[in-house]
Amino acid sequence: MIRFITGNKHKVEEAEKIFKNFNIELEAIDLGYDELQGTLEDVAKAGAKYATSKLKKSVIVEDAGLFIKALNGFPGTYSSYVQETLGNKGILKLMENVADREAEFRSVIGYCAPNIEPKIFLGRVKGQIALEEKGTLGFAFDPLFYIEEKDKTFGELSTEEKNQFSHRKNSLDSFIKWYSQL
Structure with a gap:
């Protein structure tokens, strides 16, 4: 049980479908839990440590972000806030007339158990920022x-298709892989 x-x-x-x-x-x-300012790894470690201290059980937390190369990694760790405030239309506005649309989604799983330090697991997937929103599946960006x-956005892929290679997967x-060896 996780x-x-x-x-x-x-x-x-x-996650349920993957597990x-x-x-x-x-x-x-x-x-x-409070999300500190820092890297995805910092947030995941701190969140897992906090949850373990409260529950006295092993836990995982996940923090993810969209990192756009032309925007120096923005929104990155601020992805949730940017999604709430600027939304997809705001990102498209920031990317107007930008040729390099390279981006990547990153996901960090933080695992912690009582009396051990948190461990982190990074996942990434590379892509591009589309010229317009496409698809109604998925969420956020x-x-x-x-x-x-x-030849599709994450928003055009079914959960099953996305789960084959997503950053969270x-x-x-x-x-x-690590947990199964415990």
């Missing part, structure tokens, strides 16, 4: 994140 500390139902749905492939049961707990190999796979 306890996933999140209030984001989209993350839970994606199911490994016959690992997932329990979602909306505990909430998904309709902007274009995958050349698929990559970080969860890395975690599961």
